[in-house]
Amino acid sequence: MLNRLQDVFRSFQRHDVKYVVIGGIASILHGVPRATFDLDILIEATPDNAKRLLDALIDAGVGTASLTSSDAVLANEITIFKDRVRVDVQTSTPGVAFSAAWSRRKTVTYQGQDFFILSKQDLIDSKRAAGRPVDMEDVRLLELTDVDHTE
Numbered sequence: 001m002l003n004r005l006q007d008v009f010r011s012f013q014r015h016d017v018k019y020v021v022i023g024g025i026a027s028i029l030h031g032v033p034r035a036t037f038d039l040d041i042l043i044e045a046t047p048d049n050a051k052r053l054l055d056a057l058i059d060a061g062v063g064t065a066s067l068t069s070s071d072a073v074l075a076n077e078i079t080i081f082k083d084r085v086r087v088d089v090q091t092s093t094p095g096v097a098f099s100a101a102w103s104r105r106k107t108v109t110y111q112g113q114d115f116f117i118l119s120k121q122d123l124i125d126s127k128r129a130a131g132r133p134v135d136m137e138d139v140r141l142l143e144l145t146d147v148d149h150t151e
């Protein structure tokens with residue numbers, strides 16, 4: 001999955017998008033053995049950042065980003081871009097505020113490309129607040145070890 005997302009992360013970096021990876025990919029990177037087929041991100045919900053996000057997605061070849069506006073992204077809790085990759089963009093998520101998550105984010109490098117993910121504790125808090133069975137299983141597995149797989 002990360003191989004298919006390198007162009008997206010590279011474009012986020014070029015466009016200075018403020019985001020953190022949440023959801024399944026963050027869980028995997030913190031050591032949870034599970035599959036996921038999309039990229040979930042939490043963004044700083046400002047007009048400038050939403051515009052940078054859309055520009056970055058278009059530049060990365062996610063053409064469906066051209067079908068919406070930054071105002072529309074900000075008006076919804078979640079916007080799904082389904083193209084060559086699926087990117088779920090959230091302007092808020094249960095259990096964690098963007099500003100706090102941003103200050104505690106982890107930088108992960110994959111094949112020379114940096115990207116940002118939720119800290120392990122923020123991920124646990126978010127998944128616990130979401131409360132779905134898959135999230136609670138992730139919480140159980142995340143809490144089994146004190147090892148931080150992102151370091």
